[in-house]
Amino acid sequence: MKAFPDMYHDQYSRTIFGFWMYLLTDFILFGTFFAVYAVLRKSVLGGTPPDVLFELPYTLWQTLILLGSAYTIGMGGAFAHRKQASKAMLFFGITFLLGVLFLGLEGRELARFIASGNSWQNSAFLSSFFTLVGTHGAHILFGLLWMVLILISVAQDGITAQTLRRLTCMRMFWQFLNILWVFVFTIVYLMGEIQ
Amino acid sequence: MDKFHGWTVSTKPLHIGLILSVILILASYRIVTYYHLTNVGLIMGVFALGIVQALLQLVFFMHLGLENRPYWYMITFLFTALIVLIVVGGTIWIMSNLNYHLMP
Numbered sequence: 001m002k003a004f005p006d007m008y009h010d011q012y013s014r015t016i017f018g019f020w021m022y023l024l025t026d027f028i029l030f031g032t033f034f035a036v037y038a039v040l041r042k043s044v045l046g047g048t049p050p051d052v053l054f055e056l057p058y059t060l061w062q063t064l065i066l067l068g069s070a071y072t073i074g075m076g077g078a079f080a081h082r083k084q085a086s087k088a089m090l091f092f093g094i095t096f097l098l099g100v101l102f103l104g105l106e107g108r109e110l111a112r113f114i115a116s117g118n119s120w121q122n123s124a125f126l127s128s129f130f131t132l133v134g135t136h137g138a139h140i141l142f143g144l145l146w147m148v149l150i151l152i153s154v155a156q157d158g159i160t161a162q163t164l165r166r167l168t169c170m171r172m173f174w175q176f177l178n179i180l181w182v183f184v185f186t187i188v189y190l191m192g193e194i195q
Numbered sequence: 196m197d198k199f200h201g202w203t204v205s206t207k208p209l210h211i212g213l214i215l216s217v218i219l220i221l222a223s224y225r226i227v228t229y230y231h232l233t234n235v236g237l238i239m240g241v242f243a244l245g246i247v248q249a250l251l252q253l254v255f256f257m258h259l260g261l262e263n264r265p266y267w268y269m270i271t272f273l274f275t276a277l278i279v280l281i282v283v284g285g286t287i288w289i290m291s292n293l294n295y296h297l298m299p
Contacts, residue, residue: 008267017267017268020268020271021271024271024272024275025275027275027276027279028275028278028279028282031278031279031282031283032282032283032286034283035282035283035286035287036286038283038286038287039286039287039290039291056224056227056228060220060224063220064217064220067213067216067217067220068213070252070256071209071212071213071256074206074209074212074256075206075209077203078203078204078205078206078209081203081204082204168203172257175252175256175257176257178252178256179249179252179253179257182245182248182249182252183245183249185220185245186223186241186242186244186245187242187245190223190224190227190232190241190245191232191238191241191242193227193231193232194232194238
């Protein structure tokens with residue numbers, strides 16, 4: 001009896017598919033945060049409304065930087081699959097720098113909000129905003145730390161079955177975070193301009 | 196090992212994905228800064244651009260929908276998308292309904 005060929009049976013495929021399942025659960029987690037934000041976004045309690053608080057050109061740069069990093073990590077992943085370790089390291093390194101830049105810009109923006117009296121304690125809108133953007137930022141921070149560990153193991157071992165698996169998980173994680181940011185940019189920042 | 200028709204080693208899909216994503220980001224940014232989302236059509240348009248960009252990146256960056264049978268990546272994604280749709284849509288629906296009925 002010949003059924004469909006089972007292409008999910010080797011260690012690589014099982015790990016990658018398992019990691020994909022994790023990303024989908026994260027998708028549900030962020031879905032709930034988006035739902036909360038959508039419900040609470042008008043509850044500013046007399047504070048600064050989103051269209052005054054957000055600086056769209058600043059966020060546009062953040063968005064383009066994170067998109068660029070999703071592109072460079074894709075390049076790194078492609079070179080890793082071609083077993084070109086040094087080129088893969090280069091592109092993962094560029095991704096790391098872009099990620100640091102993104103996180104720095106985000107931290108600066110959130111610090112500006114808090115300094116201007118718009119902390120997460122000030123209204124339901126700000127609570128849901130800080131939860132959503134803060135969780136995304138925490139994922140980015142975790143991803144950057146993880147990337148350092150993976151780059152160390154690639155520098156030591158080169159592209160092996162194990163490091164290729166790690167690099168691919170890292171690439172999927174990062175590109176998934178960029179897809180989430182597309183929704184943060186659209187729903188939180190762009191739609192914040194709705195009166 | 197490669198279920199994705201060579202897209203894991205190819206850089207061309209990445210170039211296409213990057214260029215199309217930049218165009219979509221700038222388009223939605225332009226709509227918002229120029230027209231200020233004054234009607235429902237513009238709001239829906241900007242939201243649609245975001246959805247298109249997300250799908251585009253799922254295909255060109257994460258290679259969703261390129262695998263052969265059995266389509267486990269696609270099936271699990273569609274099921275999760277359904278769950279998210281129910282959770283988010285249901286929350287917004289029930290909360291706006293509650294808000295409407297509790298108006299003073």
